[in-house]
Amino acid sequence: MALHQDHELHRRRFGRNVAVLALLCGFIVLVFALTVVKIQRGDFNEAFDHVARPQMIPTDEATQ
């Protein structure tokens, strides 16, 4: 008997693995598309470090 005989079990597992691969690829595409949409709309530009903070602008006294 051949050592690596194909079995119905292997075929079923292969089908399952392909389906999981397809799901993961789909998820990557979806997250990428969501990221593009949100960045284009500027959703992530409202974070603290992107807000103008006048107190950080050096004053004349401080620079002299």
Next chain:
Amino acid sequence: MSDTSLHRTQLAPKEAGFGDYFALLKPRVMSLVVFTALVGLLVAPQGMHPVEAFAAILFIAIGAGAAGALNMWYDADIDQIMRRTRNRPIPQGRVTRDEALGLGLFLAVFSVVMLGLAANFVAAAWLAFTIFFYIVIYSMWLKRATPQNIVIGGAAGAFPPLIGWVAATGQVSLEAILMFGLIFMWTPPHFWALALFMKSDYHDANVPMLTVTHGRKETRRQIFIYAIVLAPVALATALSGIGGPLTLIVFCALNAWFVWGCWRIWQRDERMAEADAYATEKRVFRISLYYLFAHFGVLLLEALLNNFGWGGW
């Protein structure tokens, strides 16, 4: 017998395929969830980017699937008794209860977090509450404890359009509550019509369905009462901000049809039902499916017409 043939006969039928895991998510229930959530999202006044809308509906559907898997994990004992459910993957031995629990918990957390990121965390909180309600309140507590199981548990199936609406708007409003009310009030007559012709299933599984605890005559009366109470909820939805003249006309016709069918059920007894193999009960069950799809379909149509200035009040 060779090793290979032993392997084939004993293990192969138990090895789950991808379809078995997908079946754990109750795809037929998911289709209803997708449809009603999509309508809730599309009839909302604020629009969503198509990619975000697609993601929101997908994660709501996955959340519903997670609830389905957790329900199959918890109800595995009664699923193998009832004819309607004994072909599910766990009673068939293709998927273990632990696998269903693991898949359900993972997908529940995944769907809630992803809905929060794709849409907003108010919608995600509603999705989390829906999963909790379906598993803990309905499956673990009410289903085996009270004949009102379907009435209160039906709320879990009524949340999707509300979640769709919240995903788009970020808040709950009257229209979302009316869509919730429509499914909530529709669920008891829909399930009790099913319970009337799935005669011994719930009795055999010791589930206190109304047909078992209060008898079939009382169930027939309750079906009619709920159909009567459902009609004003539907009409209020037609008169709300998401309705319009077309919606009102179609809703009136659909509710008259459904009330008439439920009245026919109430007028019958077991002898008459057995004589024609529960033909009326089966027909009203089918009508109840058309009823819900038609209501949400018309709401969607009204919203589309509204975009062209033809629909709405």
